[in-house]
Amino acid sequence: MTTDKALKRPPLEYFLSLKYPISIYPEEEGGYTALIPDLPRCMSQGETLEEVIINIEEARELWIETVYFSGKKDIPMPSKR
Structure with a gap:
């Protein structure tokens, strides 16, 4: 059984192709x-x-896939930062 919401949303590949702004911070003890x-x-x-x-990038893909397949909430569009 599919819901109307599932029928109207774009395919997973669409969301995976979106470019999201990333913030990177150095850590005091090394690394980022x-x-x-x-x-x-x-x-x-x-x-x-x-x-x-x-x-x-791996975390982004897993986040999007998890939310997409759970269907519990919408995947936000990237902000224009």
């Missing part, structure tokens, strides 16, 4: 923390800038 302000609680860490960027 990254977060995506538009996606609540979507954050990651890495020892280098390269690693934190890879990790936050």
